[in-house]
Amino acid sequence: GYADGGFERAMLETAAVLAELAETEYVPAVEISALYELGGDMEAALHWLETAYDQHDPTLPYLRVAPLFAGDHPMYENLVRRMNLDF
16 A cells, blocks of 8 residues: 555554454454544544443543544544543
């Protein structure tokens, strides 16, 4: 993917591969979300954050510390509030 479309394209293709793999085995949804965000697909990134929330992913509270996941989207803000994390 990197050779064909650069960094963002490589991130999106990797995320898609892991999302497909997640249908049959465990792949951390937070990792898939991060790849989609790095690739520029915020809607898919937020979808996978919701999946991580539903799966009770223990790394999810670190969203407030990670440089990824800008908090300027209503779905993201809602998720952070549901987790009782400070804005």
